[in-house]
Amino acid sequence: MTSTAGVVVVGGGQAAFSVVSTLRASGYDAPVTVFAAEPHLPYQRPPLSKAAHTEPDGLRVELVPESFYRERNIDLRLGDHVVALDTAAATVVSRTGARVPYAHLVLATGARNRPLPVPGAELDGVHALRSVDDALTIGRALTTARDVVVVGGGFIGLELARVALTRGARVTVVELADRLLSRAVSRELELPLRERHEHAGVRVLTGTGVRALEGPGRVERVVTDREVLPADLVVYGIGAIPRDDLAREAGLAVDDGVVVDEQLRSVTDSRISAVGDCARHPHPNVEGLVRLESVQNAIDQGTLVGRRIAGSPASYESLPWFWSDQGDLKLQIAGLRSPSDEVRLVPGDSPERLAGYAFRDGLLVAVETLNWPAEHLAARRLLERRTPILAGDLAGPTLGALARARRAAEVRA
Ligand SMILES: Cc1cc2nc3c(=O)[nH]c(=O)nc-3n(C[C@H](O)[C@H](O)[C@H](O)COP(=O)(O)OP(=O)(O)OC[C@H]3O[C@@H](n4cnc5c(N)ncnc54)[C@H](O)[C@@H]3O)c2cc1C
Structure with a gap:
């Protein structure tokens, strides 16, 4: 191991894991440091919305055990997040005051949930799902919830709707667009998919906006522009916003994601890469740039950047693919x-x-x-x-x- 600046990765999720495991598998032997804001070992998110989890023991989602990082000399700093990038000094600054220099910096900061912009969104019993901790909170709420309203008919909303149904709740999905999954799935396939959800017992209201959530401290009603729905649990999934604030504040090009080239290097500073949900990149299958939110994309982009830093550059051309289990x-x-x-x-x-x-x-x-x-x-x-x-x-x-x-x-x- 040399004492020179190595790779610093910001983010402790699927893409960050892919970068650091690829670096070591490719023989990269300089220092590797990961700053992970969450206190948990890097984990996979897809299982969080596909079953109701009530106990941490039932939620074994970490990608590899802690020994994986130790054995490969990967400095994993859980629960510490990077608050600033000093690109002139090629150094990151963390909340705890750590300053770590880098030869290469990889931003793998993922995305955050788009907040629900209506009165009452802060009431008890109103949740969004992104982290293990969110999944446990929602799982426990589902043990008693009778009337569940899911705001947003996207992948996560529909997966959770079917989970809630299996827990015996009455479930209504409220979607503003005139159909479900409008960004991701064709109208042709959406129709039979919707029929199957309705046949299973999910009530689907499309073309319906939520105006307010109401209740005395705890949610009791969802006021839509069509009707008032009883609710003792509201879960919303109305899209994600890339975590690109660090890059923006450091003066890197950002446009709903960190803008990178075909090798996933920042177009502003080639010592910095961005991977996974936070990256906006070219792809041979699209005109212009695209930002993808999927496990395949996080893994493949992390692998590509890990290999490039270790000496094998390539352009990102992986075929995008995705899955969603909805009941x-x-x-x-x-x-x-x-x-x-x-x-x-x-x-x-x-x-x-x-x-x-x-x-x-x-x-x-x-x-x-x-x-x-x-x-x-x-x-x-x-x-x-x-x-x-x-x-x-x-x-x-x-x-x-x-x-x-x-x-x-x-x-x-
Ligand atoms: C509930 C749910 C279900 C999903 N289901 C599917 C599915 O079925 N199929 C599929 O393909 N995809 C699914 N996805 C999407 C998939 O999980 C993401 O695309 C993938 O996790 C992206 O990986 P990432 O590393 O870019 O981001 P993430 O996995 O989100 O990791 C980013 C991490 O960076 C940390 N971080 C952010 N800023 C900082 C900072 N400044 N300092 C330190 N750390 C920071 C965050 O806390 C976070 O832990 C799902 C997502 C969710 C939320």
Whole structure:
């Protein structure tokens, strides 16, 4: 180990873990320091919204045990957050007063929940979900809640709605847009997805705004612009805001996320990288820049930056993919769809399976599936290889069948 400045990572989540584990796996032997604002070992967030957790023991989400960091000489500073970047001196300053110099700085600060901008949002019984601690609070509240109102029909809201249903609560999802998952899923697939949630017992109110939450200290009612809903628990998930304040204050380019180049280096200062939910980056599948909030993106970007710092640079071109488990519905997405893409909905080989193929200029660019993991995997394999798939290629066979046929043809050739 040398005594020179090494890598400092700000953030102790999925992307930060990916950076530091890749650095050491790639033979990087200078100092590695991680500042993690939360007191917990780096952990995965997806399980937090997919079951009700009431006891910390039931919530084993940490990515690796503490010994992993110790054995690799990774200086993990839990519960200490970075409050300033001194880019001129290439040093970070933490809340506890630590000043740590860096040769490379990686911002992996994630995102925070968008606050609910209505009167009463501060009442007891009103929660948002991002951390382990939030998950435990909501899980415990669900043991007694009878009337649950979920504000926001996005992934986290719908996952929590189904969790609340299994706990015996009456559940209403209130969504301002005219449909669920409007940013992430095509209108074509949203319709059957919504029907399935309603069939399971979730009441869905789209095109409905929340005006106020009311109650004497504790929430009792949600006033919407259509009706007043009884509520003893309100959970809201109305989007996330990237944590890019440190970068902005340090004078780095920021635009709803830290703006980085194709190797994920700040466009202002190439000694600084940004990865995961906080990064806005170019991607071959989109015009302009994009910011993605997914485990795949956090892991792949962290890996890319870890390898680059260790001496193997590359451009970020990973195929985006995502999953969301909403009760008995497994929604999976491969590729990036844009609102103008044409989507063809195709039934699977059993009634619960569905796929939406998204075409741009006649070429397949993304695939959404419901309860059809094999088709999702086939989509990922084919889209990753960037072999063109035309709308006509899918006028009958599934992607799974197409992938098998193409593999067989390759073997024969
Ligand atoms: C409830 C929930 C469910 C999800 N489910 C899915 C899913 O099913 N599938 C999927 O693909 N994705 C899912 N996601 C998204 C996925 O978890 C995120 O995209 C991923 O965690 C992003 O990783 P990250 O490291 O960029 O950010 P995070 O994991 O959020 O980590 C960032 C960390 O940085 C810390 N930090 C911030 N500022 C500072 C500072 N100044 N100093 C020190 N530390 C700081 C934060 O406290 C935080 O712990 C879910 C997210 C949530 C919240």
